[in-house]
Amino acid sequence: MTAAPRPLLVVGGGIAGVTAALEAAEAGRDVVLVERDACIGGRVLRNHHYFPKLCPPTCGMEINTRRLERNRRVRVLTGARVTACREDGGGYEVTITHAPAYVTERCTACGACTPVCPAKVKDPFNLGMAEVPAIRLPHPHAWPKRFVLDRAACPDGCHACRDACTYEAIDLAAVERTETLAVGAVVLATGWDPYPLERLPELGGGRSPDVISNVQMERLAAPAGPTGGKILRPSDAQPPRRVAFVQCAGSRDVNHLAYCSAVCCLASLKQAIYVKEQLPDAEVTIYYIDRRAPGRNEEMLTRVAAMDGVRLVKGKVAKVEPNGAALALRLEDVDAGRIVRAEADLVVLATGMVPRSQDTSVFATVIDEDGFAVERPGLAVAGVAHRPEDVAASVRDATGAAARACIAAGRSA
Ligand SMILES: Cc1cc2nc3c(=O)[nH]c(=O)nc-3n(C[C@H](O)[C@H](O)[C@H](O)COP(=O)(O)OP(=O)(O)OC[C@H]3O[C@@H](n4cnc5c(N)ncnc54)[C@H](O)[C@@H]3O)c2cc1C
Ligand code: SF4
Numbered sequence: 001m002t003a004a005p006r007p008l009l010v011v012g013g014g015i016a017g018v019t020a021a022l023e024a025a026e027a028g029r030d031v032v033l034v035e036r037d038a039c040i041g042g043r044v045l046r047n048h049h050y051f052p053k054l055c056p057p058t059c060g061m062e063i064n065t066r067r068l069e070r071n072r073r074v075r076v077l078t079g080a081r082v083t084a085c086r087e088d089g090g091g092y093e094v095t096i097t098h099a100p101a102y103v104t105e106r107c108t109a110c111g112a113c114t115p116v117c118p119a120k121v122k123d124p125f126n127l128g129m130a131e132v133p134a135i136r137l138p139h140p141h142a143w144p145k146r147f148v149l150d151r152a153a154c155p156d157g158c159h160a161c162r163d164a165c166t167y168e169a170i171d172l173a174a175v176e177r178t179e180t181l182a183v184g185a186v187v188l189a190t191g192w193d194p195y196p197l198e199r200l201p202e203l204g205g206g207r208s209p210d211v212i213s214n215v216q217m218e219r220l221a222a223p224a225g226p227t228g229g230k231i232l233r234p235s236d237a238q239p240p241r242r243v244a245f246v247q248c249a250g251s252r253d254v255n256h257l258a259y260c261s262a263v264c265c266l267a268s269l270k271q272a273i274y275v276k277e278q279l280p281d282a283e284v285t286i287y288y289i290d291r292r293a294p295g296r297n298e299e300m301l302t303r304v305a306a307m308d309g310v311r312l313v314k315g316k317v318a319k320v321e322p323n324g325a326a327l328a329l330r331l332e333d334v335d336a337g338r339i340v341r342a343e344a345d346l347v348v349l350a351t352g353m354v355p356r357s358q359d360t361s362v363f364a365t366v367i368d369e370d371g372f373a374v375e376r377p378g379l380a381v382a383g384v385a386h387r388p389e390d391v392a393a394s395v396r397d398a399t400g401a402a403a404r405a406c407i408a409a410g411r412s413a
């Protein structure tokens with residue numbers, strides 16, 4: 001009797017990992033999907049809208065969660081990480097560590113625990129721009145739809161949430177646990193983190209509350225964001241009259257990220273649309289080195305360039321500093337051939353994507369000079385773990401990675 005083929009292991013439940021898991025499962029392969037957060041979706045769900053269609057990212061993710069619910073071949077492990085890995089000839093033997101399940105599968109998301117919770121934490125979903133109770137639904141579209149609890153924030157002896165939960169879904173004494181699995185091949189889809197604003201002090205990053213990153217701008221524009229979807233200056237909660245986008249903030253710069261993050265030009269064009277739709281009288285200026293909007297996305301560039309009150313200026317911004325209640329920008333205007341000064345009320349730094357591949361050293365992952373994971377037989381790589389790319393490219397990439405991992409696992413079964 002031949003042994004059943006081993007499952008594939010997909011690490012990372014963003015759009016790339018979820019796609020890889022579904023494609024492999026729908027082709028008949030068992031899959032274990034490991035996601036470190038409490039729910040799947042990754043960074044995409046933090047966007048207000050996404051290009052090219054400017055639709056809410058939840059639509060695409062809902063289709064994927066329905067596919068996951070229908071497909072019994074994918075075992076989704078949230079709040080989990082791979083903490084050890086050994087090549088064993090048939091693939092890999094991996095140890096998966098599950099974070100303590102303070103809120104268990106019995107949770108119905110009824111919400112009774114949140115109002116009684118006295119502890120507040122910075123909301124990770126909103127990038128720390130809002131406070132939320134220690135026990136809460138991570139975000140409105142969380143899947144699995146289960147509450148999470150930041151146990152470290154609980155005052156000593158508090159068990160108000162447990163008392164309020166009639167489903168006995170809260171275990172304040174839960175502990176970490178591990179399991180060991182034999183898998184045939186791995187797809188790494190660990191995605192990216194935003195380049196930290198604090199590393200760009202010359203552009204006002206970390207120095208002025210009104211210098212924000214492009215990922216923060218997505219949350220400001222989102223209805224479930226810290227301002228309920230209103231684009232307001234963080235310093236005074238007023239709508240900005242002048243918004244400046246600084247392209248390549250820390251990207252294509254050997255002192256920061258040497259590479260182009262591929263999506264930040266498009267993200268700023270999209271965000272210029274958010275601003276003009278909400279604040280039609282605002283002046284928007286995009287300071288760029290090159291305008292990268294390939295393929296179908298060129299239409300968005302043409303649309304934004306034609307908008308009243310939007311200027312695209314070819315110039316590298318060298319400095320952003322407070323100037324009274326406003327911000328002063330110093331830049332080289334390339335077309336005019338001189339150094340100019342400009343003012344804005346809100347500056348959005350188009351920061352790049354930093355791969356999280358270095359976090360996957362348990363797989364002895366080879367990392368290239370920019371930090372992206374390099375594929376090898378039995379270890380496929382998908383999405384931004386692999387290279388900077390948008391959602392459409394991540395999905396294509398993930399489909400290919402799933403196929404390559406299935407082939408590798410087939411050989412090793
Ligand atoms: C400001 C901005 C706006 C953007 N807007 C758009 C847009 O409008 N349209 C578009 O097409 N693209 C857009 N993008 C790009 C888009 O966000 C990426 O293409 C997409 O996030 C790639 O998905 P991913 O699955 O590779 O990574 P991620 O979304 O980062 O997902 C990775 C997942 O892996 C998990 N993970 C990480 N490490 C581990 C680990 N060790 N163990 C287990 N799990 C782990 C993470 O928690 C996460 O859930 C934008 C990017 C930026 C910066
Ligand atoms: S933990 Fe209990 S009270 Fe809180 S949402 Fe879940 S079921 Fe409701």
Ligand code: SF4
Pocket residue numbers: 116117118119134135149150151153154155158159160161162172
């Ligand atoms: S135990 Fe923690 S999560 Fe529960 S109510 Fe108290 S502070 Fe909130």
